[in-house]
Amino acid sequence: LKATVVVNSTPCSVTCGLGVKQEQLCEVSPAGEHRNCSLVRSRCLSDWICGLRHLSVPEGKPLQLTCLSPDAASLEGPNFGYTWKFAQGLITTNDLLFHPFRNPSRSLSFSPALESHSGTYRCDVQVLSSFQLVKRIYFGLRVIPSDLVDLDFQKSLTWEQQLAANGEEVPANATGPPEHRKGFWEKQWFYEVVLGIGSGVIVGIVFSLGLCCL
Missing domain, CATH: 2.60.40.10 (Immunoglobulins)
Structure with a gap:
C-alpha cells in the first residue's frame, strides 16, 4: 500500500482571506521512501x-x-x-x-x-x-x-x-514615529540636565551662605 502525503509547502500568498500555496506531494512506500513526487497549487485560507x-x-x-x-x-x-x-x-x-x-x-x-x-x-x-x-x-x-x-x-x-x-503592524506602546519619539527623549534629557545643573548651583549658594553665617 502507498499513501500520498504533503512533504513540503510554501506559505500562503496572502496574510488574510483566500490565497494560493504550492505543495509537494509524494507517495510514501511502507519503507518510508518518497516516490513519484509532484508540485500542485491549492487554495489556502488565513484570517478572513x-x-x-x-x-x-x-x-x-x-x-x-x-x-x-x-x-x-x-x-x-x-x-x-x-x-x-x-x-x-x-x-x-x-x-x-x-x-x-x-x-x-x-x-x-x-x-x-x-x-x-x-x-x-x-x-x-x-x-x-x-x-x-x-x-x-x-x-x-x-x-x-x-x-x-x-x-x-x-x-x-x-x-x-x-x-x-501599508499593511504594517503598529508597535506596542508606540506614541508616534521614531523620529518624533527620539526628539521627545532628547528634549526630556536636556531638561533633566538643566534641572540637575540648576539644583547644584542652588545647593552651592545655600552652602556658601551657611558658611558665611558661622
Whole structure:
C-alpha cells in the first residue's frame, strides 16, 4: 500500500482571506521512501477579515477594486459569490452604515472615478455551496477633485493609519514615529540636565551662605 502525503509547502500568498500555496506531494512506500513526487497549487485560507485599505485617486482616472486575486479565483475548487456594500462619503468599517451595492463580480471598476464615488466599499467572498465567509475587505476610497492640487492623502493620515494602510503592524506602546519619539527623549534629557545643573548651583549658594553665617 502507498499513501500520498504533503512533504513540503510554501506559505500562503496572502496574510488574510483566500490565497494560493504550492505543495509537494509524494507517495510514501511502507519503507518510508518518497516516490513519484509532484508540485500542485491549492487554495489556502488565513484570517478572513482583511480590514480597511485606504485608496486615493484623482477625479477622472480609471480605478478597479478587486476583492479576490485571479490566482485564487481560477484554481479548481468551490465556486464563490461576491457581495458588495457601500457607505457613501464615509471612511468606516461600521457595518451598520453600509447599503447594498449591486455588483456580482469580484472586481468593481470606475471609468472614470468621480467625486461621488468616494466612500467605503465592502466586499464579502462566500463559498456558494456552504455560504462560508472566506474574506471581507473594506476599500476606503477618496476621489480627489480635479481642481485641487498638491494634495497628499498620506500626509492627512496619522502615523498609525499610515502603517495600517501599508499593511504594517503598529508597535506596542508606540506614541508616534521614531523620529518624533527620539526628539521627545532628547528634549526630556536636556531638561533633566538643566534641572540637575540648576539644583547644584542652588545647593552651592545655600552652602556658601551657611558658611558665611558661622
